[in-house]
Amino acid sequence: MTTQQAIEALHALPRMGQGAPGLARMQNLCDHLGNPEKELQCIHIAGTNGKGSLAAMTSSILTAAGYKTGLTISPYVVDFRERFQIDGEMIPPRTLANLTEKVIDAIEAEGGEKPVEFEAVTALAFLWFAREKCDLVVLETGLGGRCDATNVVPHKLVAAITKIGYDHMEVLGDTLDKIAAEKAGIIKEGTVVVNYPDQPAEAMGPILTAAAEAHTSIITPDKDDLTLLRGKRLENRIDYGGYRAALGLPGTHQANHAAMAVEIALALWREFGYDISDDAILQGLADARMPARIEVLRRHPLLLLDGCHNPDGAKMLAATLTRADFEENLVGVLGVLADKDYKDMLSDLAPCFAKVYTVTPNCPRALSAEELQKEARFHTDAEVADSVADAIRKAVDYADENNLAGVVVCGSLYLAAEARPLLLKEAEK
Numbered sequence: 001m002t003t004q005q006a007i008e009a010l011h012a013l014p015r016m017g018q019g020a021p022g023l024a025r026m027q028n029l030c031d032h033l034g035n036p037e038k039e040l041q042c043i044h045i046a047g048t049n050g051k052g053s054l055a056a057m058t059s060s061i062l063t064a065a066g067y068k069t070g071l072t073i074s075p076y077v078v079d080f081r082e083r084f085q086i087d088g089e090m091i092p093p094r095t096l097a098n099l100t101e102k103v104i105d106a107i108e109a110e111g112g113e114k115p116v117e118f119e120a121v122t123a124l125a126f127l128w129f130a131r132e133k134c135d136l137v138v139l140e141t142g143l144g145g146r147c148d149a150t151n152v153v154p155h156k157l158v159a160a161i162t163k164i165g166y167d168h169m170e171v172l173g174d175t176l177d178k179i180a181a182e183k184a185g186i187i188k189e190g191t192v193v194v195n196y197p198d199q200p201a202e203a204m205g206p207i208l209t210a211a212a213e214a215h216t217s218i219i220t221p222d223k224d225d226l227t228l229l230r231g232k233r234l235e236n237r238i239d240y241g242g243y244r245a246a247l248g249l250p251g252t253h254q255a256n257h258a259a260m261a262v263e264i265a266l267a268l269w270r271e272f273g274y275d276i277s278d279d280a281i282l283q284g285l286a287d288a289r290m291p292a293r294i295e296v297l298r299r300h301p302l303l304l305l306d307g308c309h310n311p312d313g314a315k316m317l318a319a320t321l322t323r324a325d326f327e328e329n330l331v332g333v334l335g336v337l338a339d340k341d342y343k344d345m346l347s348d349l350a351p352c353f354a355k356v357y358t359v360t361p362n363c364p365r366a367l368s369a370e371e372l373q374k375e376a377r378f379h380t381d382a383e384v385a386d387s388v389a390d391a392i393r394k395a396v397d398y399a400d401e402n403n404l405a406g407v408v409v410c411g412s413l414y415l416a417a418e419a420r421p422l423l424l425k426e427a428e429k
């Protein structure tokens with residue numbers, strides 16, 4: 001099996017299960033694979049927005065502290081292998097192919113309802129991390145928490161809950177308390193819970209209930225201890241309780257994730273005896289990177305990419321651009337999925353842009369560029385582009401001709417995947 005064949009085999013699995021939600025399929029698959037999940041010591045992260053960023057910061061800190069650290073992220077942006085990392089390095093192509101064969105063989109041997117793609121991908125990650133004898137593993141949930149494939153891990157040191165918002169409501173529920181209850185399902189007895197410092201009040205009830213039932217307390221970073229320090233545009237310098245760090249991830253919201261990452265590191269040191277120095281914490285925060293998370297690919301003129309695929313993500317991007325004094329001084333390239341609340345997203349993002357070009361992301365669930373343009377024109381000057389490449393070219397030219405600060409490509413992560421290589425080429429000019 002080649003690497004491409006392995007990826008195709010995983011993609012060929014069902015996306016969603018047919019039976020009632022639960023962990024039975026995933027546990028059965030792990031049993032057939034020799035239960036690699038039992039060999040892992042895990043930091044588990046759930047939430048609506050910011051899971052990937054917090055996972056990246058946490059794993060970067062643990063690597064800086066000298067621990068061999070596995071990391072799963074979902075979804076990937078450009079390369080499928082982004083899903084599986086150890087100490088910042090993606091899984092080797094040959095290893096991906098070999099382990100995929102083992103997972104597919106186990107699926108075919110067990111019979112019954114096939115595991116879904118995410119379950120197979122998660123099992124593959126468990127196999128690799130166990131084989132490589134990782135000291136610690138940072139797991140990002142895929143969808144929800146209670147019934148998420150990652151929730152089969154028995155040795156969970158920390159359960160972290162990032163900000164709860166409205167997304168995947170057809171699966172998780174249509175209110176914040178219902179969504180939070182699903183996310184809080186990762187909280188188990190013996191874990192330390194680290195909570196987002198600005199969690200919506202409606203989400204707190206289920207989180208508090210889950211922690212009480214697990215006989216554990218919740219650590220919530222104190223916002224009074226968190227200060228945004230002065231820096232250049234889109235620089236992110238913070239002071240959290242004396243930890244003065246230059247973050248590798250722009251965005252005012254990333255300060256909250258950094259505070260959570262510090263608390264996770266301190267909990268691992270205080271409660272479980274891991275040797276994590278202050279220098280490792282600061283180094284890890286500075287080194288952490290994630291593609292398409294308010295990613296600055298060039299500063300002058302600006303080229304920025306963000307996969308803000310839901311209203312909360314759009315609000316975070318808009319707040320970051322506004323704080324950097326970019327209002328109405330940018331050109332946007334926008335593409336979204338039809339099942340997202342794109343009207344709210346446009347309402348927040350439009351004030352940042354003098355003009356936007358709309359595109360159709362490469363996804364069956366995409367909203368057409370024409371439909372997005374019809375809505376966007378109520379907020380700002382909007383024009384349909386024939387393709388992502390066409391949109392980027394027109395946006396760069398328009399910004400140059402009108403002496404604007406630069407271009408922001410944002411919306412669906414499917415758009416980010418297609419746009420990122422194009423933007424990297426543009427940044428080299």
